[in-house]
Amino acid sequence: MLRLATLLIACLAASPAAAEFVLNNLRMTLYHExxxxxxxxxxxxxxxxxxxxxxxxxxxxxxxxxxxxxxDRIIRDVTLLGRDEAAAEIFDPWAEYMPGAQRTARAICLWYGLAPAHRGDLARALGMPPFVARTCAASARSLRRAWAPVLERLKPSEADSATLRVRGAGKALHLLAPDIDRLNRMIALPRRTPLTVEACGEDNAFYYHYDDRMVICDEMVDALMRGARARR
Ligand SMILES: [Zn+2]
Incomplete structure (x- = not known):
């Protein structure tokens, strides 16, 4: 863990908080994909x-x-990025995503609801109003119930090898390596799924349904690093 922190700080030449901002947002991108x-x-x-x-x-x-x-650190960093992006966003009623500010609020709501007994103070510090606490806890309970049978079905057996396979190299993949290992110990995807970091021409990440491939764009890693530096 110490080696990872040292590598992060070295590659960003930034504070530990800025380095963590990059890693935490990469983690949530990986989990979303x-x-x-x-x-x-x-x-x-x-x-x-x-x-x-x-x-x-x-x-x-x-x-x-x-x-x-x-x-706690992940939700802080996701909120910082989400609010920055929402400030520059042009509302599109046809987008498949919720508007950015609402997407961030929803993330705080679910994070709080997954452990309401001890997340109230930080949730309030992040702007969550007390009147939504009960519905956030209920939403998180529904979320758990909905995904529990799927995650149970995808639990790796002894014989399963890692199904999310890193291809190529790069700082982002190196930083995410421990999380990818843990992910593979929790979920065996039905099909082998390569993960690469590559240039896509936009700040984004993708899962391609037609050939079971996951891509984190170089441009996203660069944008996160710029965002982290701006925060120093
Ligand atoms: Zn998506």
Missing amino acids: MGHAVIDQADVPLMSTEETAADGFALLLADRLHSDAEM
Whole structure:
């Protein structure tokens, strides 16, 4: 862990908080794309847009993979990025995503609802009004109930090898390596799914349904690093 922190700080030449900002937002991007892969490969029926479902899945997965202290830092960093992006966003009523500000609020709401007994103070500090607390806890309970049978079905057996396969190299993949290992110990995708970091011409990440491939764009990694530096 110490080596990872040192590498992060070295590659960003920034403060630990800025380095963590990059890693935490990369983690949530990876978990969101994993949501698309699970929805596609396990043929999960949806009652919302796929993007909203993948957002919920990402938070639930993060909550299973990370400690409470890590989750506090993850939601802070996701909120910082989400609010920055929302400030520059042009509203599109046809977008499959919720508007950015609402998407961030929803993330805080579900994060809080997954452990309401001890997340109230930070939730309020992040702007969550007390009157939504009860519905956030109920939404998180529904989220858990909805995904529990899917995650149970995808639990790796002893014989399963890692199904999310890193291809190529790069700082982002190196930084995410421990999280990818933990992910593979929790979920065996029905089909082998390569993960690459490559240039796409936009600040984004993708799961390609037609050939079971996950891509984090170089441009996203660069934008996160610029955002982290601007925060110093
Ligand atoms: Zn998506």
